[in-house]
Each structure stands twice: as C-alpha cells, then as structure tokens.
Amino acid sequence: MILVTGGAGFIGANFVLDWLASQDEAVLNLDKLTYAGNLENLASLEGDARHVFVQGDICDRALVDGLLARYKPRALVHFAAESHVDRSIHGPGEFMRTNVEGTFSLLEAARNHWSALPAGEKDSFRFHHVSTDEVYGSLSPEAAPFSEVHPYEPNSPYSASKAASDHLVRAWHHTYGLPVTTSNCSNNYGPYHFPEKLIPLVIVNALAGKPLPIYGDGQQIRDWLYVGDHCAAIRRILEVGRLGETYNVGGWNEMANLDIVRQVCVLLDELRPRADGQSYFTQITHVTDRPGHDRRYAIDARKIERELGWRPAETFATGIRKTVAWYLDNQDWVAHVQSGAYREWVSRNYEARA
Ligand code: NAD
Ligand code: TYD
Numbered sequence: 001m002i003l004v005t006g007g008a009g010f011i012g013a014n015f016v017l018d019w020l021a022s023q024d025e026a027v028l029n030l031d032k033l034t035y036a037g038n039l040e041n042l043a044s045l046e047g048d049a050r051h052v053f054v055q056g057d058i059c060d061r062a063l064v065d066g067l068l069a070r071y072k073p074r075a076l077v078h079f080a081a082e083s084h085v086d087r088s089i090h091g092p093g094e095f096m097r098t099n100v101e102g103t104f105s106l107l108e109a110a111r112n113h114w115s116a117l118p119a120g121e122k123d124s125f126r127f128h129h130v131s132t133d134e135v136y137g138s139l140s141p142e143a144a145p146f147s148e149v150h151p152y153e154p155n156s157p158y159s160a161s162k163a164a165s166d167h168l169v170r171a172w173h174h175t176y177g178l179p180v181t182t183s184n185c186s187n188n189y190g191p192y193h194f195p196e197k198l199i200p201l202v203i204v205n206a207l208a209g210k211p212l213p214i215y216g217d218g219q220q221i222r223d224w225l226y227v228g229d230h231c232a233a234i235r236r237i238l239e240v241g242r243l244g245e246t247y248n249v250g251g252w253n254e255m256a257n258l259d260i261v262r263q264v265c266v267l268l269d270e271l272r273p274r275a276d277g278q279s280y281f282t283q284i285t286h287v288t289d290r291p292g293h294d295r296r297y298a299i300d301a302r303k304i305e306r307e308l309g310w311r312p313a314e315t316f317a318t319g320i321r322k323t324v325a326w327y328l329d330n331q332d333w334v335a336h337v338q339s340g341a342y343r344e345w346v347s348r349n350y351e352a353r354a
Pocket of ligand 2: 084085086187196197198199201213214215216218220221222257290
C-alpha cells in the first residue's frame with residue numbers, strides 16, 4: 001500500500017479517488033481533519049477495504065512510527081499542509097508547525113523506517129513531497145517562467161514554510177540517501193476545492209448573490225492546472241521520477257485573476273442564469289489588496305514532459321466547465337463546508353477590506 005498524508009483535503013482527496021479508480025493498491029490516509037479536511041470528499045469510498053483512514057497529526061511521531069511499522073507502505077505521498085496564503089498572513093504559527101515541523105517529523109519517521117528495510121524494498125521505497133510554485137516568489141511581466149533551477153524567493157509565510165519543507169526534503173536525500181522526489185505545482189482548481197480559494201469562492205458567492213472580491217486591480221497572474229492533471233503528474237513521478245529530482249508541474253495557462261473571475265461568470269450566466277436576467281459580472285467588487293501580493297507566477301513544465309512524458313490533459317476551458325458544473329451539482333457539499341468556522345473566516349478576511 002501507499003501512505004498519503006492530507007488525503008482528506010482538496011488535492012489529496014482527488015489523488016486518493018483517482019488512485020483507487022485506476023488501480024487496486026490500497027491507500028493508508030493520514031489526515032488531521034483541520035477545517036480544510038473533509039471526509040465527505042471520500043464518501044464514495046465508504047466500505048472500500050482498499051482505503052484505510054486514520055485521523056491524526058503528521059507531527060505525532062509515535063503515531064506515524066506505529067503506522068509505518070504496521071502497514072509497511074512502499075511509498076509515502078506528502079500532501080498534508082496548511083495551504084492558504086491569506087490565513088498564513090493572519091496566523092503563521094500553524095504553517096510553521098505543520099509545514100516545517102510536520103515535514104521534518106515525517107522525514108525522520110520515513111528515514112527510520114526505510115533504513116531498516118531489506119535491500120530490495122529499500123531500493124523501491126519512495127517519499128514524494130508535494131509543493132508549490134509559490135516558493136520561487138514573484139515574476140516580472142517579461143520574465144521567463146519558473147524552471148526547476150529558479151532561485152527560491154518566497155514572499156508569504158505560506159510560501160516560506162513550503163520552501164523550508166522543500167529544503168528539508170532535499171537535505172534528507174543528500175545527507176541520508178532517503179529516496180525522495182519533489183513536485184512544485186501551480187494553482188490547482190477542480191472538485192472538492194474549499195471555498196476560501198479564488199475559484200470556488202467566486203462560484204459560491206456568485207450563486208449566493210454576494211460580492212465577488214477581487215484583491216487590488218485583479219491583474220495578478222497565476223498559472224492554473226486542473227487537479228486531475230496534477231494527480232496524474234504525481235502518479236507519473238512516483239512511477240518513474242528520478243531520485244532527488246524536483247519537477248515543476250503546470251498547465252501552460254497563465255491568466256489574470258480578473259479574467260478567471262469573468263470566465264466563471266460567463267459559465268454561470270450560461271448554466272445557471274440569474275433570476276433577474278442580469279449577468280454575474282455585476283457582482284464583481286474590487287477590495288483592498290493582499291499584503292505582499294505576488295504579481296505573477298508561471299511554470300516551465302518542460303522537464304516533466306521531456307523526462308516523464310507528462311502533459312496536462314485538460315485545457316482551462318474544459319477544466320473550468322467541469323468544475324463549475326461540479327459545484328452546481330454538489331450544492332449539499334458546499335452547504336456542509338460553510339459551517340460556523342467558515343463564516344468566521346469570511347468575516348475575518350473580508351470585513352476589514354474596503
Ligand atoms: P488543503 O488545505 O485543501 O488540504 C490540506 C489537508 O491536510 C487537509 O485535509 C488537512 O486536514 C490536512 N492537514 C493539515 N495539517 C495537518 C497535520 N498537521 N497532520 C495531518 N494532516 C493535516 O490543501 P490542498 O490545496 O489540497 O494542498 C495539498 C498540498 O498541495 C499542500 O502541500 C499544498 O502546499 C500543495 N499545493 C497546493 C496547490 C493548490 O493550488 N491548492 C498547488 C500546489 C501545491
Ligand atoms: P488563492 O486561490 O488564495 O491562491 P494563491 O494565493 O495560493 O495563488 O488566490 C488566487 C489569486 O486570487 C491570488 O492572486 C489572490 C486572488 N484572490 C482574490 O483576488 N480574491 C479573493 O477573495 C481570493 C481568495 C484570492
């Protein structure tokens with residue numbers, strides 16, 4: 001089996017669902033179930049013996065040691081993290097604990113387990129670390145996209161904590177020989193995306209008749225990748241990725257935030273027109289910018305294509321249509337995640353913005 005951390009979150013849950021849909025190898029899923037973890041994402045696996053869920057913290061060394069000894073996974077795929085930049089600005093402590101200390105603790109547990117394995121199993125063991133393009137910092141409009149050798153220049157507490165975790169993973173390979181790979185991916189979107197992030201927030205707010213908040217001028221650029229394509233890239237790296245290497249994963253799809261929001265509005269106007277006949281565009285509102293807001297991210301994904309033969313299958317047009325349709329078909333899921341804690345976050349993040 002494989003051990004997945006953070007498999008009840010957005011990308012982790014998509015990864016577990018895709019994994020079990022395409023093969024029979026079991027998944028041990030370790031997740032703390034923070035506000036971002038949701039077992040409803042995995043409801044379709046209920047009664048499936050190939051999925052073992054354990055609620056727990058990656059920082060709990062005794063728990064992780066016990067799981068490794070009991071289940072002997074052949075690989076570990078590490079998604080668990082605090083993942084939202086705005087939350088890291090309001091409260092960076094949890095980001096340092098989970099993203100930095102948690103990754104350190106997991107690396108030590110994996111090293112302890114791996115070093116005692118018999119030779120054959122030792123050679124095939126893998127630790128895959130899931131990271132972000134945000135570790136590279138911000139690009140000027142004319143700069144080339146981030147390649148794997150771009151200097152690390154993280155600007156937010158979130159990206160600094162992910163950069164630190166990437167460095168730990170690298171060091172555990174170079175110093176101890178732990179068989180690691182790392183991927184640095186651009187912004188994902190798709191089903192089960194928690195509605196604190198731009199795309200699901202805009203869909204949910206639009207349908208509720210609420211403002212669609214654009215930070216600053218809305219001309220900040222991100223590269224967007226459909227989550228299923230990210231999961232396929234990670235599977236490919238696990239299969240044939242070279243040890244100690246990092247792979248940049250992206251959708252070749254740079255877009256300004258305002259254009260993303262407009263595209264979501266166009267789809268909603270088509271699929272769920274407003275009762276008053278007006279466009280969802282009328283709900284777009286500019287609000288105070290995020291402090292230290294990175295202006296542009298872009299990914300050069302040629303290495304993973306050249307070496308591992310991976311390319312995204314979805315275009316933004318196909319992926320965003322599927323995503324909007326999923327939210328329209330899963331209004332119960334949306335209603336359940338909009339708990340008291342979610343409402344508190346929304347008022348904390350948006351009420352102070354002009
Ligand atoms: P998410 O916030 O939706 O999910 C994180 C999951 O980790 C949740 O299920 C949460 O309960 C769990 N978790 C948090 N702290 C934990 C702890 N201490 N112990 C165990 N579990 C814990 O995040 P996501 O968007 O699915 O991102 C997953 C990974 O991918 C993260 O490492 C993130 O940095 C990386 N990533 C995300 C994106 C993106 O666009 N979302 C892009 C590139 C990389
Ligand atoms: P987000 O989805 O939080 O991802 P990240 O910060 O990791 O890129 O934000 C994507 C972009 O959208 C980012 O430039 C910030 C912007 N944004 C808004 O304009 N309004 C919002 O309400 C949110 C949540 C994000």
